[in-house]
Amino acid sequence: MMMWFFAVLIVLAMGGVAVIASGRGGSMPPAYDDRPDLDLPEGRPIGADDLRRVRFPLALRGYRMSEVDALLARLATEMEERRRREPGPGPSSGEPLSD
Template sequence: MMWLFAVLVVLAMAGVALVASGRGGSMPPAHDDRPDLALPTDRAIGAADLRAVRFPLAVRGYRMSDVDALLARLATELEDGRGTSSGDLDRA
């Protein structure tokens, strides 16, 4: 009975070695499961685009309420035509 277990262990180790060496086939490419932000690429981003953006959740990320508040403010400023200059963004 002990020989049977020894043979099974050796076969299992040989199977692991074959898979580790790549002979068992390769793994499929990694699938990115994060949702796309769906921002337009053929035109400038508008206020409605900013209001529709939703970021994916992450374990270590930003608080959703902070991101939503900033996007709402940027959308309002774009609607009102009060966009900040690039110098204002550098100081933030």
């Protein structure tokens, strides 16, 4: 008796999977891209402030976010130090270097 119960249960489960797989259970909602766009300037060189605003999307097997953030912070700081060391009237604060 118990064996028949499990057999019927398995057949019903397989039937449910078949109905869902055939699309009769409704369709999935449309997929959308939830990754943030990298908002980098295209008409000028990248500046230190641009690097500070960059955020990368999370990924299962991607880079460690803290390491990427640390590198971007270091690059931004080095760009600002280089700007301060350059002789002459350099670009004002917040503007990119023209390397």
